[in-house]
Amino acid sequence: MIEVRNVWKEYGDQVVLERVNLRIEEGEFCSMIGASGCGKSTFLRLLLGQEAATRGEILLDGKPLPREPDAHRGVVFQRYSVFEHLSVVRNVMLGLELPHAKFTGRLFGARRRAARDEAVAMLERVGLGAALDKYPQQLSGGMQQRLAIAQALMMKPRVLLLDEPFGALDPGIRKDMHELLLGLWRESNLTIFMVTHDLKEGFTLGSRVLVFDKVRVDPQAPGAYGARITYNIPLDRSRASASSLHLAQAVVEHASRSAAALI
Template identity: 90%
Template sequence: MIEVRNVWKKYGDQVVLERLNLSIAEGEFCSMVGASGCGKSTFLRLLLGQEKATRGEILLDGKPLPAEPDEHRGVVFQRYSVFEHLSVVRNVLLGLELPQAKFTGRLFGARRRAALDEAVAMLERVGLGAALDKYPRQLSGGMQQRLAIAQALVMKPRVLLLDEPFGALDPGIRRDMHELLLGLWRESNLTIFMVTHDLKEGFTLGSRVLVFDKVRVDPQAPGAYGARITYNIPLDHTRDSASSLHVAQAAVQGALRADVIPV
């Protein structure tokens, strides 16, 4: 579904990413881990269309990825990306109204009722069916992140991009959000890319773990070389594979703690 071919990303003279090559099938859940500043979120923005590769290309179904965000790619950030002045149901309804009512921004009659039913059904799926008329300031952090996920999924994207979506949540709430996300992923054919600093979270949720690391360094020019995908690990979450998962996680953890390889 997604092909990444020799992608580089530079900001001025600083190389952030280099030589990324990747092939992802539809329906995979890719956890992206690595040290802070190694380019994980930059790669996520390339997938979203917020950024353009300096060199190389990203293909979706064999065609160049659209240069701007579109309805095929949903995104959820660590900070709750919701509209504070709109109620919970209006936050989700807005995404359905704007593409269909470009001039007024509102639907009317049967079309509005159909869109409202769809928004309510999505909110019920994420556990917010009893909070339709509340405003984001009245919700807990976990509930606001559920709302952000509902905003993204109601547009029926093919690709869901998550940038540390659970980093600000308490451990108990994070577990609930993990169960919610896995449930929604299994029900659909979503392809998910999730940036996380939590290695355990990455291995627990993902069907594939992508490890970003800077494999070479020039002390005289610290920005000369960018990060690559140094590990690309498909995961099997069955009981028989539990020990191999533990071994893979330990290997990646050791690699991330190790010094980078000098030029």
């Protein structure tokens, strides 16, 4: 579904990513981990279309990925990307209203009722069916992140991009969010890319773990080299034993410590 061919990303003299190559099938859940500053979020922005690769190309179904965000790619950030002045249900309806209401920004009559029914169904799926008329400031952090996920899924994207979506949540709430996300992933056959600094979270959720690391570092020119995907670990939990998962996790932990020491 997605093919990344020899992608580089540079900002002036600063090389962030170099020679990134990847092939991802539809329906995979890719956890992206690595030391801070090694290009994970930059790669996510390339997939979103928010930024363009300096060299190389990213293909979706064999065609160049559009150079701007579209309905095929939903995104959820660590900071709750919701509209404070809109109710919960209006936040989720907004994605359906804007493309079809260019002048007023609203739908009316039967189309509006249908959009609301669809939004309510989505909110019930993420456990917010009892909070339809509340405003984001009246919700807990976990509930706001559920709302952000509902927003992203409302447009039925093929690819969901998550940038540390649970980093600000308490451990108990994070566990609930993990279960929610895995359930939605299995139901909808989404292709997911998730940036996380939590190794356990990456291995718990992902069907594939991608480790970003700088393999070359010049102390005299710290920006001369970029990061690559140094480990690409598929996780088949139907066959993998706990010991094999533990071994893969130990390899990644060692790589992450080495990268942090170099940087």
